[in-house]
Amino acid sequence: xxxxxxxxxxxxxxxxxxxxxxxxxxxxxxxxxxxxxxxxxxxxxxxxxxxxxxxxxxxxxxxxxxxxxxxxxxxxxxxxxxxxxxxxxxxxxxxxxxxxxxxxxxxxxxxxxxxxxxxxxxxxxxxxxxxxxxxxxxxxxxxxxxxxxxxxxxxxxxxxxxxxxxxxxxxxxxxxxxxxxxxxxxxxxxxxxxxxxxxxxxxxxxxxxxxxxxxxxxxxxxxxxxxxxxxxxxxxxxxxxxxxxxxxxxxxxxxxxxxxxxxxxxxxxxxxxxxxxxxxxxxxx
Numbered sequence: 071x072x073x074x075x076x077x078x079x080x081x082x083x084x085x086x087x088x089x090x091x092x093x094x095x096x097x098x099x100x101x102x103x104x105x106x107x108x109x110x111x112x113x114x115x116x117x118x119x120x121x122x123x124x125x126x127x128x129x130x131x132x133x134x135x136x137x138x139x140x141x142x143x144x145x146x147x148x149x150x151x152x153x154x155x156x157x158x159x160x161x162x163x164x165x166x167x168x169x170x171x172x173x174x175x176x177x178x179x180x181x182x183x184x185x186x187x188x189x190x191x192x193x194x195x196x197x198x199x200x201x202x203x204x205x206x207x208x209x210x211x212x213x214x215x216x217x218x219x220x221x222x223x224x225x226x227x228x229x230x231x232x233x234x235x236x237x238x239x240x241x242x243x244x245x246x247x248x249x250x251x252x253x254x255x256x257x258x259x260x261x262x263x264x265x266x267x268x269x270x271x272x273x274x275x276x277x278x279x280x281x282x283x284x285x286x287x288x289x290x291x292x293x294x295x296x297x298x299x300x301x302x303x304x305x306x307x308x309x310x311x312x313x314x315x316x317x318x319x320x321x322x323x324x325x326x327x328x329x330x331x332x333x334x335x336x337x338x339x340x341x342x343x344x345x346x347x348x349x350x351x352x353x354x355x
Contacts, residue, residue, distance in 0.1 A: 072135060072136040074235060076096075076132070077130065077132050078132075079130040081128050082127050091116055094130070094293055095293070100234070101264060101266055102267070102268075103281065103283065105280075107271060107285070107287065107314065113291040115239050118159070121134075157233055159237045160224050164221050164224040170212065173226075174209060177198055180227055180230055184231070195230055202225070203222075236260065236266065238268070239269075240271055241257075250276075254279050254280065258280065274309075281298075284297060286308070288312050
């Protein structure tokens, strides 16, 4: 069976001069929880934009469900609809994504562009509003929302399209702890419902919490390693080399010392809670 996304020898430069990706090979299976991680500027957001057909590689090839993803194929109405119905993209900056007068208008926009009936579009929109806990915000202008609320609406505007794959660029950036917790719960639920979740992030806690399969980018814009989150996040030398953790002097009790800082929090499981099997993380290894 073909992978959901396949990328082979992808190279990309901004303005034909600034390197962003070099020789990237990657496969992502349907139903996975997959994270592209790396330091700022390594190319992870560029990689997601390529997978969404927002930009195109200078060389190399990308396929979605075995079909080439190119400028030419996306000009074909049949493939364009096929692809846009199945792949949703959430920008890092919600203000880039939100442009309709109200929250409800944002959620209706996508389905209506696919010629879905107004009745079905409204049904989807109100179901998503309930999922997001924003039933009372339907008529609110998006510019009056908080940052966390805007992020929910941006995700909701994609969910009303009911895509099979959800691509999110730095989804926890700028979110408060409560909204981050809501986002993690939502992504787990969506994956349990069969959605493929693909993130670009340097939030190592998010990657650990979702037990994701991981592609680690180096600062020379290549994939350094692919593996399970538990394997990659436990390799401090690897994380230090790729600029995801750091070493510096630290003060405790008025005295300074030097050590590594690994910003991955370990959480505690309550004894009365039973473990629920969850698919989508470390597959296709």
